[in-house]
Amino acid sequence: MATPPPQQPVKQRCVFYLSGFDPRGGRHYHSLYLKEALLRPAEATSQIDVGRRKLVNGNLCWEVTSTHKEHTGNAQPNPQHTTRTEFHFLSWDDIVRQHWPKNGLKHWLAYLKQTPTYLLSGFFRKPWVLGPPIKDPLIPATGLLFFPNVLIAGTLLAMALGMWLTFSLLTQAQQPAWLAALASLPLAWALWRCAHWFENSRDIGWTMRSYAFTAKQSKGQVPELEARLTAFAQQVIARAKQHKDDEILIVGHSSGAVMAVAVMARALALCPALPSFKAKLGLLTMGQCLPMLGLLPGADTFRAELHTLARAKGLFWVDVSAPSDRCCVAMIDPYVSCGVEPAPDGEGSQFLAVNPLFHEVFAEPSYDALKKNAFQLHFQYIKAPPAIGAYDYFEVSAGALSLEERYSQQILLPLPKDFEARTYLRLNPDLRLSESDATYHYRQHGARENRAYRLLLPNDFDVVKYLELNPDVAAAGIDAEIHYVQHGQFENRRYR
Secondary structure (H helix, E strand, C coil): CECCCCCCCCCEEEEEEECCCCCCCHHHHHHHHHHHHCCCCCCCCEEEEECCCEEECCEEEEEEEEEEECECCCCCEEEEEEEEEEEEECCCHHHHHHCCCCCHHHHHHHHHHHHHHHHHHCCCCHHHHHCCCCCECCECCCCCCCHHHHHHHHHHHHHHHHHHHHHHHHHHCCCCHHHHHHHHHHHHHHHHHHHHHHHHHCCHHHHHHHHHHHHHHHCCCCHHHHHHHHHHHHHHHHHHCCCCCCEEEEEEECCHHHHHHHHHHHHHHHCCCHHHCCCEEEEEEECCCCHHHHCCCCCHHHHHHHHHHHCCCCEEEEEECCCCCCCCCCCCCCCHHHCCCCCCCCCCCEEEEECCCHHHHCCHHHHHHHHHCHHHHHCHHHCCCCCCCCCCHHHHHHCCCCHHHHHHHHCCCCCCCCCCHHHHHHHCCCCCCCHHHHHHHHHHHHCCCCCCCCCCCCCCCCHHHHHHHCHHHHHHCCCHHHHHHHHHCCCCCCCC
């Protein structure tokens, strides 16, 4: 099957990449990109070649060359559709390492110190509603977003209960109280070690450290990060002013999605004319958990940044998040979920939530194994898919299509105020949809296909008279109003 060439191929792109809350830096992510690019399916749309990393303006940078294939299989790539992408790794891993307690007790205390902030914000309650239940015998349906609380509470309760039972049994056996108390400590220590073993095996400590850091960020306790984000925004503006790129894409994975939002918003605030420059502006977030910051009481700056993005004409934002990913809040409206009023339809940026449909590209046993490892699934967004599917990170970040051209057809268009789902289905009987599905279909497809959605009848149209005057319509059992709108008015049929 032939692969259609892009309508407006990107020849030069600049990607500014922000990793999540990760102490590993640009070298790790360059190596990962290089390794995964080699693992892509042979029938992929583009051939991806990754260059060596180098230092540019203080950032690790590497170049990616993507050559569009006109056909699948062994067909030769077409050099006319070559895209060059410069990847700039916007590093904040040094800040992460400063806020990464290595001692188990210290990082538990750091997390517990910030837990009331999340409890009061209501964040822990919302993912239960927004996300689907997770079938994992070792992690309950609340997922990793809430599980640290369960782990800590369970561990402390088990330690207290174990120490009490040991103390009670030994004192009943006529042992001295001091000896009974001393003998209960090894059991408590064993339970403590078991809890940390489980935490490390499931990477829950990573989540806990991220929580603690994000709470500090909401309170303005990480000033070095704020300065860094503003500096990143200035780099984006400087690049755009060079007028050398067809597209500038800011990409954020996991907690990096929060940083990507901040960088894009600050760039727009510092340079309102940015969308009018040569390069198309794109924002790609993956595996995001924006409400983790956006719902906190002190996160006014972040909510203001979301407000800026909502009203930024010329910005195209795609969020790729899988409902099966327990480390994110998938398929949500980033504005409403964080308490920010979105811009009216057609008066701001365009946003699209995309499900990567991982289950369609993995064999069932492999997908089951992937879901059991929460962090492996959480990083699948930036890895090669095992087969061609709905989402390929390398095509999105380095392929011939801009983010907007790739996904614009999936944006839901505004619903007309006089839209009636029942009438839409009457006028389009080929759809065979429910009324709720009809509304979605019109916004997704019908508006672009210029499908009729309302009955434009003369004020004096009479159904009974129309059928009397047109017995062939009556004999066929056709809806008189539908027939007139679709055929009768063009055939000059009488209706009175």
